[in-house]
Amino acid sequence: MTHFKVNTRSTRSNARTGVLQTNHGDIQTPVFMPVGTQATVKGVLPMHVESHGAQILLSNTYHLMLRPGVDLIRQLGGLHGFMNWRRPILTDSGGFQVFSLAAMRKISDQGVTFSSHLDGSRHVMTPESVIDLQLGFNSDIMMPLDICTGYPSSRDQAESDMLKTISWEIQAVEHWRSKARGQHLFAIVQGAGYRELRDYCAAELQKYDFPGYAIGGVSVGEPIEEIEAIIAHTVPLLPEHRPRYVMGLGLPENLRFAIAQGVDMFDCVLPTRLARHGQFFAGNGDRRNIKNRQFFDDSTPLDPGCDCLACSQFSRAYIRHLMVAKEMLGAMLLSIHNIRFLIRFVDTIRSEIENGTF
Amino acid sequence: MTHFKVNTRSTRSNARTGVLQTNHGDIQTPVFMPVGTQATVKGVLPMHVESHGAQILLSNTYHLMLRPGVDLIRQLGGLHGFMNWRRPILTDSGGFQVFSLAAMRKISDQGVTFSSHLDGSRHVMTPESVIDLQLGFNSDIMMPLDICTGYPSSRDQAESDMLKTISWEIQAVEHWRSKARGQHLFAIVQGAGYRELRDYCAAELQKYDFPGYAIGGVSVGEPIEEIEAIIAHTVPLLPEHRPRYVMGLGLPENLRFAIAQGVDMFDCVLPTRLARHGQFFAGNGDRRNIKNRQFFDDSTPLDPGCDCLACSQFSRAYIRHLMVAKEMLGAMLLSIHNIRFLIRFVDTIRSEIENGTF
Numbered sequence: 001m002t003h004f005k006v007n008t009r010s011t012r013s014n015a016r017t018g019v020l021q022t023n024h025g026d027i028q029t030p031v032f033m034p035v036g037t038q039a040t041v042k043g044v045l046p047m048h049v050e051s052h053g054a055q056i057l058l059s060n061t062y063h064l065m066l067r068p069g070v071d072l073i074r075q076l077g078g079l080h081g082f083m084n085w086r087r088p089i090l091t092d093s094g095g096f097q098v099f100s101l102a103a104m105r106k107i108s109d110q111g112v113t114f115s116s117h118l119d120g121s122r123h124v125m126t127p128e129s130v131i132d133l134q135l136g137f138n139s140d141i142m143m144p145l146d147i148c149t150g151y152p153s154s155r156d157q158a159e160s161d162m163l164k165t166i167s168w169e170i171q172a173v174e175h176w177r178s179k180a181r182g183q184h185l186f187a188i189v190q191g192a193g194y195r196e197l198r199d200y201c202a203a204e205l206q207k208y209d210f211p212g213y214a215i216g217g218v219s220v221g222e223p224i225e226e227i228e229a230i231i232a233h234t235v236p237l238l239p240e241h242r243p244r245y246v247m248g249l250g251l252p253e254n255l256r257f258a259i260a261q262g263v264d265m266f267d268c269v270l271p272t273r274l275a276r277h278g279q280f281f282a283g284n285g286d287r288r289n290i291k292n293r294q295f296f297d298d299s300t301p302l303d304p305g306c307d308c309l310a311c312s313q314f315s316r317a318y319i320r321h322l323m324v325a326k327e328m329l330g331a332m333l334l335s336i337h338n339i340r341f342l343i344r345f346v347d348t349i350r351s352e353i354e355n356g357t358f
Numbered sequence: 359m360t361h362f363k364v365n366t367r368s369t370r371s372n373a374r375t376g377v378l379q380t381n382h383g384d385i386q387t388p389v390f391m392p393v394g395t396q397a398t399v400k401g402v403l404p405m406h407v408e409s410h411g412a413q414i415l416l417s418n419t420y421h422l423m424l425r426p427g428v429d430l431i432r433q434l435g436g437l438h439g440f441m442n443w444r445r446p447i448l449t450d451s452g453g454f455q456v457f458s459l460a461a462m463r464k465i466s467d468q469g470v471t472f473s474s475h476l477d478g479s480r481h482v483m484t485p486e487s488v489i490d491l492q493l494g495f496n497s498d499i500m501m502p503l504d505i506c507t508g509y510p511s512s513r514d515q516a517e518s519d520m521l522k523t524i525s526w527e528i529q530a531v532e533h534w535r536s537k538a539r540g541q542h543l544f545a546i547v548q549g550a551g552y553r554e555l556r557d558y559c560a561a562e563l564q565k566y567d568f569p570g571y572a573i574g575g576v577s578v579g580e581p582i583e584e585i586e587a588i589i590a591h592t593v594p595l596l597p598e599h600r601p602r603y604v605m606g607l608g609l610p611e612n613l614r615f616a617i618a619q620g621v622d623m624f625d626c627v628l629p630t631r632l633a634r635h636g637q638f639f640a641g642n643g644d645r646r647n648i649k650n651r652q653f654f655d656d657s658t659p660l661d662p663g664c665d666c667l668a669c670s671q672f673s674r675a676y677i678r679h680l681m682v683a684k685e686m687l688g689a690m691l692l693s694i695h696n697i698r699f700l701i702r703f704v705d706t707i708r709s710e711i712e713n714g715t716f
């Protein structure tokens with residue numbers, strides 16, 4: 001398979017640039033993927049997600065299977081048709097959400113039974129069913145059902161979760177091989193903070209030659225040093241010729257670190273979540289809160305270096321007024337800005353890798 | 359003065375088309391004005407308010423004087439610069455809000471003292487101060503301080519409110535003549551449902567040759583027959599060569615009725631307020647709720663005849679999903695649609711008047 005090609009390698013780090021081919025077009029890596037959990041990036045029109053440079057967005061199998069359900073989405077042209085998004089889509093398997101949102105979870109070798117956080121209704125997810133769901137969404141990149149071990153965790157718990165995750169992923173990859181039409185299935189490496197578990201998991205999963213490899217179980221509450229240690233340890237265990245994805249990482253300094261380790265893909269809800277609380281990125285990635293009094297009469301844009309819709313049309317003073325007055329437009333503008341900031345941040349790093357200045 | 363010109367008169371009703379000149383450009387009448395109370399049309403980017411055909415928008419002196427305050431707005435280029443809106447702006451005087459939102463109101467001949475609904479702070483509005491505020495906003499059309507009599511009201515109350523309103527308006531127009539630079543000041547005719555009070559008020563105010571005349575005190579809780587009776591009675595009392603504005607009217611059937619009586623201008627918060635509750639206009643102006651089960655798998659646009667961003671890009675099924683999932687994008691899309699619907703509705707009537715088919 002030649003769906004992923006490394007173009008440039010940094011001489012001063014393990015960073016690299018590449019191209020990932022999907023059914024809905026090519027993705028230049030490294031790439032930041034905005035999150036649209038419920039088939040919408042919160043507060044941002046799909047056309048603006050696209051015009052602000054998003055190459056791919058992420059949506060969530062758990063949320064979409066519960067509401068509005070896969071049948072409706074399939075009927076309306078898959079997730080692309082449903083939400084009017086033309087570029088690639090990655091869907092998370094929902095494993096993480098089952099373990100963070102749903103109630104009455106029961107895990108067996110076959111999969112997981114749980115109650116919806118919306119209405120308490122009972123549902124089952126199996127390694128095969130989550131592939132079928134994602135085929136119904138027509139996702140470009142699918143993730144297998146996994147168990148994301150929390151933090152902190154005992155070694156026994158982490159090992160048991162990891163072993164079950166591997167067996168589910170093997171079921172998933174076999175099902176995927178028999179049914180997929182160009183959609184990629186990524187593996188997820190678990191093992192919490194235990195290096196030997198990460199070693200084992202990465203080695204086992206590579207036997208199945210997945211189209212890509214994700215590092216799961218980071219950014220689940222552990223300190224940043226721990227996240228960085230896991231990433232630094234795990235990336236070298238992954239195959240060179242496959243895209244590498246760290247799930248749930250979204251602060252600029254974390255992205256820079258991970259890219260230097262050789263990670264290609266990132267997703268995070270932070271840009272829009274921070275926005276709804278008034279926080280915005282500026283400069284080198286500092287977070288500031290627009291509701292601070294200092295911005296009351298600030299006629300400059302959120303970030304003078306930014307080319308987003310919010311920065312090209314509105315002042316900090318106006319956006320502060322909107323947030324203080326609890327007007328929707330405030331969160332809308334901050335969301336657009338924060339997404340654009342992270343995309344531009346990663347785009348700049350990609351150029352630096354290509355130029356040899358990273 | 360030639361700032362308003364009637365172009366066409368309907369032969370079958372009192373409807374008419376015209377052009378109203380302002381400091382920020384011409385307005386074709388009849389016209390529907392979307393409301394941006396706090397310097398934002400709720401949930402809609404200014405560029406989309408403009409691209410969906412709004413010729414003028416309305417904002418509110420009461421809200422803006424309290425937050426963020428006139429000094430900031432003046433400093434940031436007036437309301438146009440502050441919110442990045444290039445076309446004309448009409449600002450309400452805030453009289454209506456003082457009597458509906460503020461606490462501890464005390465009315466004197468000089469004006470009204472009240473407590474802010476935001477923080478309880480004490481404020482004063484005088485006929486002169488509301489003109490000064492609106493000059494600070496650099497509004498194109500200003501409204502004078504008035505007392506909007508509630509419904510129901512005694513004749514004595516209505517008369518007393520109306521007389522005070524007239525005396526305030528006389529103070530306002532004198533202050534305006536000494537300070538304005540092309541901004542228009544409209545009169546507001548009060549008198550509740552009492553015809554002789556409307557007669558008296560309209561006659562008195564015309565002595566001062568205001569640039570436009572508004573009918574206030576309608577749509578404050580009275581039945582639609584009463585609203586229509588007041589409009590039908592009051593419009594013929596107003597000068598032919600001045601624009602006529604009914605404040606706070608926004609349902610399609612009400613607009614059609616009022617235009618036939620010879621009204622030129624309308625504003626209403628309904629399109630965005632209905633949107634936030636899932637309601638949308640379709641067809642001839644029916645209201646429907648997108649959350650209804652019948653729209654679950656409806657792949658058609660909100661209104662097949664509509665050219666708005668929501669209707670050209672998304673299905674009812676998707677927008678229903680967004681509203682059911684409490685996603686901001688749902689209210690954003692319904693708001694754009696409802697605004698476009700009312701603008702298109704009035705545009706169509708304007709063409710019909712011109713063609714003689716109204």
